[in-house]
Amino acid sequence: MSPDKMVRMANQIATFFETQPDADKAQRVADHLKEFWEPRMLDQLAAHLDAGGDGLSPLALEGAQRVVKTTA
Template identity: 75%
Template sequence: MSHEKLVRMANQIATFFESQPDADKAGRVAEHLKEFWEPRMLEQLADHLSSGEDGLSPLATEGSKRVLGLTA
C-alpha cells in the first residue's frame, strides 16, 4: 500500500476521533489502529514516521506513535 494511502487513512481515523468527546483522542486513534490495521500496514506506518511524518495530522501522528510504542 502506498504511503499516501496510509497517511490518508490515518488522517481519516484521526478526524473521526477528533470529533468525539473522549479526553484521550490519540489513545482512541492508537486503539483503532491496533485493532483494525494489519501488521504490514503498521510496519509501513512506522517507516513513514521514521522518514519525517509528512502529511500526517498531529493527532494521527500521536496516535501512530503510541500504537508503535514510540511515545509513553
C-alpha cells in the same frame, strides 16, 4: 499500500476521533490502528514515522507514535 493512501487513512481515523467527546483522542486513534490495521500496515506506518511522518495530522501523528511504541 502507497504512502499517500496510508496517510490519508490515518488522517481520516484521526478526523473521526477528533469529533468524539473522549479526553484522550490520540489513544483512541492508537487503539483503532492497533485493532484494525494488519501488521504489514503498522510496519509501513512505523517506517513512515521514522522518515518524519510527513502529511500526518497532529492527532494522527500522536496516535501513530503511540501504537508504534506499543507494537515495537
